[in-house]
Amino acid sequence: MSSQFQRRDFLKASAALAAVNLLPSRVQAASANGVLRTAHIGVGGMGGSDLNSVSSHKQVEVAALCDVDAARLKGASMRHPNAKTFVDYREMITALGDQIDAVVVSTPDHTHAPAAMRAMLAGKPVYCQKPLTHEVFEARQLRKIAEQKKLVTQMGIQVHSSNPYRRAVQMIQSGVIGKVSQVHAWSGKNWGYDGAPPISSSEAPPTLDWDLWLGVTSDRPYMPGHHPGSWRKLIDFGTGTLGDMGVHIFDTPYAALELTAPKWAKTTCRPPTGYGHPERNLVEYEFPGTKHTTDSMSWKWYDGSFAPPKSDELDLPADLKLPSQGSLFVGEGGYMLLPHVSEPVLFPQKKFADYQPPVIDGQNHYHQWVDACLGEGQTSASFSYAGPLTEALLLGVVANRFPDTKLEWDAAALEVTNLPEANKLIKREYRKGFEVENLS
Numbered sequence: 001m002s003s004q005f006q007r008r009d010f011l012k013a014s015a016a017l018a019a020v021n022l023l024p025s026r027v028q029a030a031s032a033n034g035v036l037r038t039a040h041i042g043v044g045g046m047g048g049s050d051l052n053s054v055s056s057h058k059q060v061e062v063a064a065l066c067d068v069d070a071a072r073l074k075g076a077s078m079r080h081p082n083a084k085t086f087v088d089y090r091e092m093i094t095a096l097g098d099q100i101d102a103v104v105v106s107t108p109d110h111t112h113a114p115a116a117m118r119a120m121l122a123g124k125p126v127y128c129q130k131p132l133t134h135e136v137f138e139a140r141q142l143r144k145i146a147e148q149k150k151l152v153t154q155m156g157i158q159v160h161s162s163n164p165y166r167r168a169v170q171m172i173q174s175g176v177i178g179k180v181s182q183v184h185a186w187s188g189k190n191w192g193y194d195g196a197p198p199i200s201s202s203e204a205p206p207t208l209d210w211d212l213w214l215g216v217t218s219d220r221p222y223m224p225g226h227h228p229g230s231w232r233k234l235i236d237f238g239t240g241t242l243g244d245m246g247v248h249i250f251d252t253p254y255a256a257l258e259l260t261a262p263k264w265a266k267t268t269c270r271p272p273t274g275y276g277h278p279e280r281n282l283v284e285y286e287f288p289g290t291k292h293t294t295d296s297m298s299w300k301w302y303d304g305s306f307a308p309p310k311s312d313e314l315d316l317p318a319d320l321k322l323p324s325q326g327s328l329f330v331g332e333g334g335y336m337l338l339p340h341v342s343e344p345v346l347f348p349q350k351k352f353a354d355y356q357p358p359v360i361d362g363q364n365h366y367h368q369w370v371d372a373c374l375g376e377g378q379t380s381a382s383f384s385y386a387g388p389l390t391e392a393l394l395l396g397v398v399a400n401r402f403p404d405t406k407l408e409w410d411a412a413a414l415e416v417t418n419l420p421e422a423n424k425l426i427k428r429e430y431r432k433g434f435e436v437e438n439l440s
């Protein structure tokens with residue numbers, strides 16, 4: 001199938017998503033010879049995978065690599081020996097200036113906003129891993145800077161471009177199950193930690209620059225059990241299971257139903273410990289209605305041992321076994337189950353026996369961003385879309401610090417209206433040198 005055909009087909013499919021891509025990102029980057037010179041911040045773990053995926057585009061030249069862990073930096077540098085290497089992303093962006101065209105941010109969540117903001121202030125398009133930010137405030141700021149500078153942006157929710165998820169969006173928007181009144185979404189993963197903080201040790205591994213790893217957060221002695229990976233369980237660095245998996249699983253219903261900001265969020269979980277996210281959460285939201293929903297829309301998220309929800313609670317066929325991760329749309333005329341990541345299934349099966357799902361061609365989420373940077377097409381998960389999605393999601397993460405309390409949300413003011421202490425968790429105190437700008 002020709003790439004021209006795929007692009008036309010994609011544009012047709014993305015017309016359905018136009019309302020969520022409120023302000024399409026436009027072309028900013030492209031070095032003179034049609035090559036995109038990329039700089040990568042965080043090149044181990046998912047960063048290594050992002051590096052492979054972006055550089056698999058034939059018009060990409062990897063110009064710079066940055067990581068606070070020398071061992072991880074060395075591994076990436078061996079694969080891209082011509083790329084300049086850095087430990088501090090701030091130095092990289094300042095030193096390289098016009099020698100780079102675009103930036104990929106694949107660090108732990110707490111570093112997404114300061115790194116992406118710095119790159120965008122320098123006029124660089126950004127691919128940023130999910131969730132877009134650690135703080136609600138930061139998601140708003142990244143969206144603002146992207147829109148003000150009209151930068152090409154993409155959040156790293158690659159399943160957003162996958163066939164099953166794009167097909168599910170079209171099916172819901174075609175009205176196949178009627179107006180949707182409820183969404184249930186879940187992940188049986190546990191990115192929480194209910195225990196006590198580990199005993200601090202004074203020595204970080206010799207390859208790790210702990211101070212730069214901490215970045216925005218307050219200075220503190222080296223702690224094991226943070227880097228790599230396990231930071232996602234801890235409140236200062238990660239966003240728990242809801243931030244980690246919810247952003248993927250929340251994404252399709254959010255896009256399909258064209259949701260905006262929630263009216264409120266409430267979490268059922270254990271009391272806060274000041275250290276780890278709860279190991280299991282039930283998060284409830286109410287969203288204002290849209291043209292695809294009933295007058296208001298109820299959303300429930302289940303993680304850890306709360307997941308999956310019990311089929312009898314959902315009035316589903318008794319023999320239906322829910323997958324360990326996924327979502328269920330409850331419509332006026334049926335249900336759609338969307339296992340993560342697999343094809344949507346409609347219920348009652350008898351009613352939909354003759355249903356023909358729409359045919360969709362695959363998209364490469366990474367190449368979509370590179371192509372858009374080079375002036376072709378647009379991204380499907382720009383910060384205009386990813387910002388509000390992340391804000392909604394993170395409100396649920398804030399709510400897990402105030403169990404069983406409804407947080408009434410004024411999205412325009414970025415404010416919890418009924419619990420002033422919750423507003424301290426909408427924006428963090430930034431360590432000097434790592435601030436995230438407050439844009440008007």
Ligand SMILES: NC(=O)c1ccc[n+]([C@@H]2O[C@H](COP(=O)([O-])OP(=O)(O)OC[C@H]3O[C@@H](n4cnc5c(N)ncnc54)[C@H](O)[C@@H]3O)[C@@H](O)[C@H]2O)c1
Nearest residue numbers: 042044045046067068069072106107109129130156228229
């Ligand atoms: N889209 C997906 O499917 C997917 C999958 C896994 C992870 N992720 C996301 O990718 C990000 C990274 O997750 P991970 O599991 O790879 O974490 P990780 O801890 O394994 O890796 C993070 C990398 O960033 C480096 N790093 C940390 N702070 C840095 C800084 N200030 N400057 C430069 N480099 C820094 C680390 O040394 C490490 O190499 C997270 O935001 C996570 O949510 C996305």
